[in-house]
Amino acid sequence: SLSRFGYVAGGADTIVNAFLESVGPKGTLVMPAHNHSWVGAAPFDPSARHTHVGAVSRAFLAREGVVRSDHPTHPVAAKGHLAQFIVDGHDHTMGPMARSGSYGKIADAGGKIVLLAPLSSNTTIHAGEMWAETPAPGVMVHFIKDGRRIEAEVPRVPMHVAAFASVNRA
Secondary structure: OOOHHHOOOHHHHHHHHHHHHHHHHEEEHHHHHHHHHHEEEOOOOOOOOOOOOOOHHHHOOOOOOOEEEOOOOOOOHHHHHHHHHHHOOOOOOOOOOOOOHHHHHHHHHOOOOOOOOOHHHHOOOHHHHHHHHOOOOOEEEEEOOOOOOEEEEEOOOOOOOOOOOHHOOO
């Protein structure tokens, strides 16, 4: 969240530039690009560069060479050596944090998390919940594919039923 920094000369692009410089030409930068496109909200259009997670992610999505996963609720955006590998296959057929999806690939690659928000906003906690087989319901989503609106059920979508703050203190 850019607002957590206060004034930053150059805004969100300055943050994105710093991350890209940090990972270097051989690294890969991945950011959340969540849309939460369950039925009742706008359908997810993978070609659009919109996200619900703030200015930094929007600035990253606008960069040349950034690819995005097709997951309608919790897509990720990536740029770099492993970018296409990380986004491939992460779509409506799997839970957002499925072990075989983008979050699992990031973990397998030894990825590191830089949190620019309060600990209570750490989406990766849901990956732990999912990988531990915590029960989670499916949700109806909709997305645009080949110019058509499609409805489908995404399995095992984590819900915010408990306060993350208590998990982060553990």
